[in-house]
Amino acid sequence: MKDFDDFVADVLEGVKALAVGALKDYTQQLTTDAGSFLESTQEKVERWGNALAEGQLTAQEFSFLMKSQKDLAILASLAAAGITAARLKRLRDDLMELIIGRAIGFFAPGG
Template identity: 35%
Template sequence: MADFNQILTDIKNQLGPLAEKDLKQFAGQGKQDAEAFLQESKTKLEQWVQQLANNEIDQDEFTFLVESQKAAAEMKALQAASAGTVQIEQFRDSVFSVIITTALTAVPGKV
């Protein structure tokens, strides 16, 4: 399996540009929220990536598990900065897409 810490680094490297594109003036808060979510979910994400690599779960199950965490991604800094609800939800969806795509790409034979 690919190094999980490298997967996290790859995800984090994509968050800044993603926040700039999706959030404009709220980019700093968006990146902060996304990184906080990654930190809070690190143990679960690592477990699911390992299960995916071991063929204990398939891509659909992995995607479902990751997306089931959307409610936990509260995006508090964006809410405090008064970013619009639609804007926050679109960014959160983009973050989850990056997480899923990056993890699937890192696990050999999954893309």
Template identity: 30%
Template sequence: MPNVDAFFDALRDEITDLAETHRQEMQEAALEDGEAFLNQTRDDLERWSRLLEQGELSQEEFESLVRGQKDLVEMEALKQAGLAAVRAEQFRDALINRIVGTAGRILL
């Protein structure tokens, strides 16, 4: 589906923007972790995106499902790069928020 492809393209742009909010040495790690999360959750995100687009899931249900994936976001590269656990968690939360917001913008 073209909208799901547009959704993932937009998510990659969001990850890049989010990574740029971190100090220069952390940007690469943030990009790596964001891409790893997308790769880990791609099948679920595709399925939920289609359901959202078809009106079979509400945006609130979509958000709940995505937030349920929060524990999968390990942020290993950020931790190895020296980012404190609090900052890694903030990045993870911001990533989840961007996924939900992008889905609403692209798919609804």
């Protein structure tokens, strides 16, 4: 069983390296993106509120813009979800290649 134990250890080491590479900085990026969106929302609401008060925007226009920011939040969330899924998909594909490559190296005749 020594071969198999070595195989498992080697695969796990490879998985660890893959996961660190795939997710590196991503959590930080998500947090930064969310923070930027909130900051941008605050700036817009202030600008639109002032424009409404000064008569540059009608109530209908102000309402449209506020709701458009809500729609942008949904688009941003959909993008974040898709980007996460794409990263996981690449990780899954890399993992599959890793397992197959290591398995052939360890167990195939002459490997």
